[in-house]
Amino acid sequence: MVRIEHIGIAVENLEDSIALYEQLLNTPCYKTETVEAEKVATAFFRVGESKIELLQGSDADSVITKFVAKKGQGIHHIAYEVENIQAEMKRLTALGFELLNTEPKKGADNKLVCFLHPKTSGGVLVELCQEIRP
Secondary structure (H helix, E strand, C coil): CCCEEEEECCCCCCHHHHHHHHHHHHCCEEEEEEEEEEEEEEEEEEECCEEECCCCCCECHHHHHHHHHHHCCCCEEECCCCCCCHHHHHHHCCCCCEEECCCEEEEEEEEEEEEEEEEHHCCEEEEEEEEEEC
């Protein structure tokens, strides 16, 4: 793993949360994006070498909508940048970590992503992410 790529924070209202985080972090939101396949709207902030990703469910069936309904707003996941997501998935599976998807999928911010089940990663939802290269 290369570095912490971003911290994902589930929110009820993306617009209100963008305004809040622009004040809190003293930096503008540099990108918003909707990931239709995941039923989520996102907003990104740069903080040093890492990022903060705000996530709002865009549908009642969204994992983020369900998360906020059950646990409230707050930290949803920690994402780690990897050089080779396929190799990292294979390595972690061999070590006994449970992957939530067997193949990387397209996520926000031009990334391939894979999530690890929190029950095998110390109660933390871990996201592996790799920049999509041409």
